[in-house]
Amino acid sequence: MQYLEGTNPPQRQAITTTEGPLLVLAGAGTGKTRVLISRIAHILTQNLAELDEVLAVTFTNKAAREMQERLEAELESSVKGMWMGTFHSLSGRILREHAQLVGLDKDFDIVDPDGQASVMRDILLAHGIDEKQYTPKQMVGLLSAWKDNSWLPEEVPAEEAMKLGGHGHSVYRSYQERLKQLNACDFGDMMLLTLKIFKENPEILQQYQQQFKYILVDEYQDTNGVQYLWLRLLAMGHKNICVVGDDDQSIYGWRGAQVGNILAFEEHFEGAQTIRLEQNYRCTGNILHAANAVISHNEQRHAKELWTDSGQGVPVEVHQRWDDVDEVRGLMVTVINHHLKMGGSLKDIAVLVRSASQTRVLEAELRKAKIPHRLVKILAFHDRKEVKDAIAYLKLVTRPRDDLSFERVINLPKRGIGDSTLKQLKQISQTRNMPVFDAAVVAVNENLVNTKAKKALYEFTQLVNGWRSDIPNGSYDQLMEMILDESGYVDMLYEDKAKEGEEKMKERIDNVKELLRELTDVTQENLLDYFENLALDSDTIDLLGIPQDEVSIMTVHASKGLEFPMVFLPGFEDGLFPHQRSIDDELGTGVEEERRLAYVAMTRAKKKLIISHTSSRKLYGNWISCEPSRFFLELPEKGVRYYKEGRGSEINYIKEGHNPTGRTELKRKGPRKMGEAAPQTQLSDAQVDALNKGPMIGVSADGMSTGTKVMHEKLGTGRILGVEGFPPNRKFIVDFDEHGEKKMLESMANLQKI
């Protein structure tokens, strides 16, 4: 049995224990993917199940693809027919099959967050809710959280329904109604509506329960409420559910993930067995030791300690740099060039950032230093404006009910259809219960809009009808090309050159061309799948040519499951990592999740881990001073070296400026008190201006100074303890009567003087 070769005893056990519920607690780099693949190979080669009787759930499409490839290599045969994919893609498959049961057509569309916000904007308007007080995004966020918890409109608990001014409940219903009208659903619905079908139609559920003899789930620590219930129902048939995960790597709490699912698996599934994989095959001893030390500060976790027998390796490095530019130029570029000189390769290297905003400086400086690099998954190809515009045209032509796409392209390029005309069209569409496109035809025929708009609408509808009659037998690239040409969209891109600059224009044109290339594979048969993938698969970035030798730049979240010989972790500063939003989190679980995130980040490194923090960095265009991340205080004494360099200096990499006293300098006496203002290291022009105009720190013209009593919408009354920075980016430190000390940005907090 080939698939057992080279496995350790617990791995072997996890592969061959096929019957009954099984929890595999698999730490970072313990060979969990290997186990999953071998387990499926075992099930199939032992003839325990047919291909379509195996359900394998992964967290990303990329993971699904990788698993499929490796499995096929292992079995030397195709595994087509197996149910392998993400929760959303698998659930979507079931939902399409039974869409009528929840009022959707089989070819329903999946709206992305932009689309959600757009729908919500109309709903808020119709409900007479002030969209400044409750933004569409906020409202969508609330609904998504409810859906992640598996609450249908009638199931939302009373106290939840009180949130955001108590509007949520009625808004939820209208929002769902509207989506139904559009023949569309959002991400949350893909799980929730399928669950609804299961609950209301036992015979359908039973059919799937019988079909799926073996269920496997990867990254179980990141499942949310609705996903848990979905799995639970499906697993009720044969009860052979194997979940693999690591509570220390749960980093999607903001998307509703409940670590509790993995912590309580044994209670949720009766008779469950647990197997632990604790031998790490990825990192050096020093890296593992450092990561273990950090994560051990979390309260909510299964006790475990990863180990390795592969030697200590070189120390983990911690660098203090002057600012974000110096962090790249002085540190990374130096190290990377040295790595190249020693014969190393760029694809060994990854830079993992906490927030996408860090990539701007990173990219600029690496470009200056002529170091090839690639942003991975930061802005997905299909999220680019010009690509979304083109897709909207294609959707409008092929999907008659797609009002969202109509809205997007009706005045792109400018056709003289403004807000007021659009509003009229929407009105007609609602009262006559027809798509906005049809309303436009009606408006033309019945003279319901002014002459100018009428002419423009007539021409537009003629164009679209023309394209509709040209829907091809072959691939869609030619239709798309015709649309882009005849609509004037491409001309518009060229004309934008003056405004946007030539480089930007070229990039846009290239992206549209790339889209055309992609569409050569799209036909009437797979158009629906194509649209579904657009919504569900954001990994598709590697279509732009062969993988080059270049440094990978990505967010820590995007790095989960990957590994690199050398990893840089810039921006380890309180406020950025851990992020301020998590520090402010009232439940206190935020920092624990950040710590898990740090753990994930550190354990991506196989041989060399370089963490850095800066003294100052730009935020919203203003310099702020930064404190070292609190996570440094949790690093072990051994196996970590500290480096501190001044402004613009380059470290002498070979000689190593090992600074044993660095640690004491780094070590704070304890967390900085909230009221204790961070020292301002450098003033921006705006700040100097602000000073010259009058208001001084703490004695501002608006009377918001230390001692002022203030009122906050949610946190109630309190007193200002201190003020940092300058308008309009001041931060107030407020001692709230009910909630204690909080630090907040002026523009966010909306504090009222009382």
Add this chain to the structure above:
DNA sequence: ACATTTCTTTCTACC
């Protein structure tokens, strides 16, 4: 309705 200017806001993380 659109172009231009001015002012706000934004920077967690993503299927």
Add this chain to the structure above:
DNA sequence: AAAGAAATGT
């Protein structure tokens, strides 16, 4: 700093 919204002028 850059993108987006709002205000203002034509």
